[in-house]
Structures are given as C-alpha cells and as structure tokens.
Amino acid sequence: MQKVTIKAYAVKHKLSIFNVMKMIKSGKLKSEIVEDNGKEVTYIRLDEATEAEIKAGIVTIEKKGEAKLREEMKMLSNEVELLRAEIVALKKKLY
DSSP: OEEEEHHHHHHHHTOOHHHHHHHHHHTSSOEEEEEETTEEEEEEEEOHHHHHHHHHHOOOHHHHHHHHHHHHHHHHHHHHHHHHHHHHHHHHHHO
16 A cells, blocks of 8 residues: 655646545545654555545546537537528528
C-alpha cells in the first residue's frame, strides 16, 4: 500500500486540493496524519479498490466539454430550425 501527500494525489488525479480534502473528510479516501519534521502531514493510503471507485466518480474536463458541446449543438439546431421556418414564412408573404 502506497502513501502520497494530498498535493501529490490532487496532481495525479487532476483535482483541487480542496476537493481532495473534502473526500478525506467525507471518508471516501483513507488517510493518516504523520508528524514529519515537526509538522503534521496528511498522507492518503492508496489501494486498488478505492482508486478504481474514485476514478469512476471523477468527471473529467473532456466529459464536461463533450456534454457542453452537445448542449450547444442542440440549441444551435433548434435555432436553425426556427430560422428556416421564418424564411419559409417570409417567402410565402413575398410570393
């Protein structure tokens, strides 16, 4: 079982230190506090089961970006349909 600091864990999973601290406080991550050179340092204990669970729960930027792009695409498609309907209505008025 490996031990890493909060900062190293945050960098590894591309999370903020604040989010890692929240995960520790909520009990999602197992941690231990060790006194190192007179300072208390929190280490996260890594094991395969929790790592797989955490990786599945993390929403990556790519996933967020994809969802946002799909939403914008849907909005633009609706806008195009409205514009086409308006063009058809204007053509009918002219002829």
